[in-house]
Amino acid sequence: MDATAIARNQELQRQWYGAPLGELCRDLCERFGMTQSGLAETLGISPAMLSLAMRGRRARIANPDAAARLSAVLHLAQEVRAGTVPAGDAPGVLAEIRTSRTPGQDSMGAAVLPHHETEDPSADPDPDLHFALRLRDLLTSRAGAVDILAAAELLDAAHPGLAEILRVCGAGRTDEAVALVRTTGR
Incomplete structure (x- = not known):
């Protein structure tokens, strides 16, 4: 791969992730005291695939x-x-992240019907959890977590409340999304 293609991939990474993946991943490894192989294991990809993305030989993690x-x-x-x-x-x-799956998608990215959509919402013992999961499913059916976080960053200055909803309900942890739903109401 030539230098022009690598530079293009790194520019795409800046647009998608805010910085080249090499910089981001090195920072993550340092911050959390892990090796590049450990980060790859947490992400669920091979160290070789992570290395390709970090060096700009791949624009994104597919x-x-x-x-x-x-x-x-x-x-x-x-x-x-x-x-x-x-x-x-x-x-x-x-450790929780390592075992997580993308809501609304199987491992190949195909849409799946979440289990809780087949249940009767009125029978749900926790309507706030049901609402938070439905909102997450809606958001992630339209965009990936990285894009949701990028949209939140764009909205943050002018619309911080909407940015928080995107960050927490679209790409955050479920318990945080439920807490946000409970504090803001529906």
């Missing part, structure tokens, strides 16, 4: 589960930097 996990790890790093998640909690959150 596996939707891995892309969503990367988004979640980037979000966790922001929360640790901001102090909203204690650094000591990060290993547990990373």
Whole structure:
């Protein structure tokens, strides 16, 4: 691959992720005290695939589960930097991220009907959880977690409330989404 293609891929990464994946992933490894192989394991991809993306030989991580996990790890790093998640909690959150799947998609990116859509909502013992999951399904059926976070960043200055909804309900943890639903009402 020539230098022009690598530069193009890195520019696309800046647009999609805010910085080239090499910079982002090195920061994540340093922040969480993990190797590149450890980060690849957390994302659910091979170390070779992560290396290709970090060197700009791939513009993006195509596996939707891995892309969503990367988004979640980037979000966790922001929360640790901001102090909203204690650094000591990060290993547990990373373990949760490692086992997560993209809502509304199978491992090949095909849409699937979430289990809770087949249930009677009136029988749901936690309507706030049901609402948060439905909202997440709606958002993730239209865009991936990385794109949702990018949209939130664009909205943040002018519409911080909407940006928070996108970040938390579209790309955050389920418990945070439920807490947001409960504090803001429907």
